[in-house]
Amino acid sequence: MRTEPVKSVGFLLVLLAGTVLVTSCSLNQIAINAVANVLSGDGGSSTFTTDDDPELVGASLPFALKMYETLLEQTPDHEGLLLATGTGFISYANAFVATPASMLSYEQWEKQQADQIRAKKLYIRGRDYLIHALHVRYPGFTDALESTEPDAVEQLQLILDEMDTDDVPYLYWIGAGWVAAFSLDAFDLELAFTxxxxxxxxLRALELDEAYSxxxxxxxxxxxxxxxPPSMGGDKEKAEFHHQRALELADGRLAGPYVSYAESIVLPRQASVEMGEDLNAYAAGIQAVADEFVALMEQALAVDPDAYPDARLVNILTQxxxxxxxxxxxxxxxxxxxxEGDAF
Incomplete structure (x- = not known):
């Protein structure tokens, strides 16, 4: 059940005041946990995700994230707050650091590199909060995840088998942050090997709830x-399958699947267009790939952000x-x- 934003803010202010006034450690902890519950509830997250002003959200998130971290110092095992903090850092890194960096011009190469390094750190920071959350839920999870012993995979699988649909957000966002960090630094051997x-x-999240989000x-x-690459598990056929399923589940409400497919599948296709003696055929092949790419972007732009308020912000950013x-x-x-000659 979604909390009304105005009520959430009023209640939050009362609770924050309470943490200052009380002197009992137990009462203070109760107040902190209550604040954490409000911040990590659906009402808090929907205030951001339904917004239509990306700049406002981008400027507000750092303050919110530092508030979450401050509370986590007092209640480090609060699962809901760990989830909110972890997903917050990963979302902020993607929407307001890594993606803008990818759109910088060649002349801004140094800033792009600096922003990508920052985004990588934020991705890992968010991932680690979520890993700790699953460790709280399943003691031994972190050890199994980080172990390099021969039976580590088996131990991790045993823990994953215990999980249920309540764990899906943690599993998905850990994976998302992990892979996003690797995508920004493919030469990081620790990320490459893990x-x-x-x-x-x-994949465990997929088994539990394939329709998640x-x-x-x-x-x-x-x-x-x-x-x-195939040597690391890449598989174009699987990518095609998951794209079709993503489209079915999004049901035209999200711009993301169109842009993801265009970036990941269509754009690289031009490398497979053979340049033979017939330059006209080569040019036509490149144009065909570009036309498909453009068509997908236009489909993304055709999505109405206001038709699905829960994804308004992400649709605006994707568009x-x-x-x-x-x-x-x-x-x-x-x-x-x-x-008649060369490309120009």
């Missing part, structure tokens, strides 16, 4: 299977990226092609 563990967690798990797996792609199409496709 990314398969992130995959295992996401309107198909978010399937959309994640599109990008996972499409971006990795912003789709527009950017359309405005910078010539940076991704060699469209001005001289079929």
């Amino acid at each position: 990314v398969t563990k992130a995959h295992a967690l996401v 309107d198909g978010a798990i399937h959309d994640f797996l599109v990008q996972y299977y499409a971006s990795l 912003r990226k789709a527009r950017w792609y359309l405005e910078h199409l010539d940076e991704f496709f060699l469209l001005d092609f001289d079929t």
Whole structure:
């Protein structure tokens, strides 16, 4: 049940005041837990996700995240607050650090690199809060996840088998943060050697609730299977399957599946267009890939953000990226092609 924002804010202020006034340690802990419950409830998150002003949300989230961390110092095992903090850091890193960095010009290369390093740290920070949350729920989870012993995989699987649908958000967001961090630094050997563990967690989430968050798990797996080489588990056929399922579950309400597919599957296809002696055929092949890419971006832009308030913010942000792609199409496709000579 969603909490009304105005009531949440009023109640929160009363509770925060209470933490200052009480002197008993037990009462103070009760007050802190009550604040944590309010902040980690559905009402708190929907205040952000239903907003139509990305700049306002982007400016507000750092303060909210530091407030969460302050509370976690007093109540470090609060599962709901750990979930809110972990997902908050990962969401902030993606929406307001990594994605804007990916859209910077070549002249801003140094800033892009700095922002990507920052985003990687934020992804890992969020992931680690969520790992701790599952450790609270399942003692031994962290040890099994981090172990390099021969039986580590078996031990981790035993714990995963105990989990239920309540654990799906933790599993999904751990995997999302883990893989996102790796995508920004493929030369990080620790991430490279452990990314398969992130995959295992996401697959368990898929088994428990494939429809979670309107198909978010399937959309994640599109990008996972499409971006990795076969030696690391990449599989284009699986990516295609998960894209179709993501579309079915989103039911036209989300722009994300169109952009994810365009980025992960369609854009790389131009590399498979053979450049033979017939330059006209090559140019036509590149144009066909570009046309499909554009069509997907236009489908993303056709989604009405107000038709599905729960995903209003993410749709607005995704559509912003789709527009950017359309405005910078010539940076991704060699469209001005001289079929009498060379590309120009």
